[in-house]
Amino acid sequence: MRTRQILGSLACGAVLLTGATGCSEESPGKPQPSNSGNSDKPNGGDNTGAASADLLKLGVEQGQAGKLDEAKATFEKVLDADENNKFAWFNLGFIAQSRNQNDEAISSYDKALAADASYKPALYNKAIALESTEPTKSVDIYRKVVSIDSKASTAYLRLGTLLSQSGDTAGARNAFSTAIRLDKRLASSVPAKYRAAPTASSSARAGR
Structure with a gap:
């Protein structure tokens, strides 16, 4: 069964x-x-x-x-x-x-x-x-989750949040970027400063 x-x-x-x-x-x-x-x-x-x-x-x-x-x-x-x-x-x-x-x-x-x-x-x-009591251990576990399942979008999202809180801006940006790539609906949960900035070409087009 x-x-x-x-x-x-x-x-x-x-x-x-x-x-x-x-x-x-x-x-x-x-x-x-x-x-x-x-x-x-x-x-x-x-x-x-x-x-x-x-x-x-x-x-x-x-x-x-x-x-x-x-x-x-x-x-x-x-x-x-x-x-x-x-x-x-x-x-x-x-x-x-x-x-x-x-x-x-x-x-x-x-x-x-x-x-x-x-x-x-x-x-x-x-x-x-x-997350709230042992964030470093939580980070390690999320990293294990995404090593097991590279499509674990919400694990990347939560990992990014913890890395951001710890001051690891580059790591947070990578984690958030992966979360959004896997599921664009998660973009609204990502802090604005970590969302992809518009490219120069797209900005120029927008100004026309």
């Missing part, structure tokens, strides 16, 4: 809890759900995997219905049978992060990443959770 990571209406018309790192339609200011990974299977044997998939599906449905406490309990049941299930850990992290429980969220994302160190949804949302 194929599994969906989880539910929701935060991004890409997607699923509640899973971190869409390359999607340009999500709000760049929030932790994101993900519509990736539908073909991934939970860890464990056939019976354990099937049971985990059924519980993940139930948790998704509960989350979509806004029953986050019930969804949380369901994902915890997945972990009772499959303690390294990255989807369940991620979704618990998303629930905690949506409730501003960042330490708990980061702990859950770390457990998801222990199962799969390149799991982009957990990396992306962990980076968001760390």
Whole structure:
């Protein structure tokens, strides 16, 4: 059985809890759900995997219905049978992060990443959770995200913001430029001074 990571209406018309790192339609200011990974299977044997998939599906449905406490309990049941299930850990992290429980969220994302160190949804949302308290670590994580997925437009956008805040103007400009190249709709989220200046020829044409 194929599994969906989880539910929701935060991004890409997607699923509640899973971190869409390359999607340009999500709000760049929030932790994101993900519509990736539908073909991934939970860890464990056939019976354990099937049971985990059924519980993940139930948790998704509960989350979509806004029953986050019930969804949380369901994902915890997945972990009772499959303690390294990255989807369940991620979704618990998303629930905690949506409730501003960042330490708990980061702990859950770390457990998801222990199962799969390149799991982009957990990396992306962990980076968001760390932006205000550990910006340097957040920058490192965003750089890992874009090394895994060169089309992760919102990761480039958030990376540019942190680099700008740290005084790395050149790095910020490169990150913002890449974000806009990947998705022109993100231009409105880029500070004006980092948007492409008009060329001399275009300025001359405009003055005619």
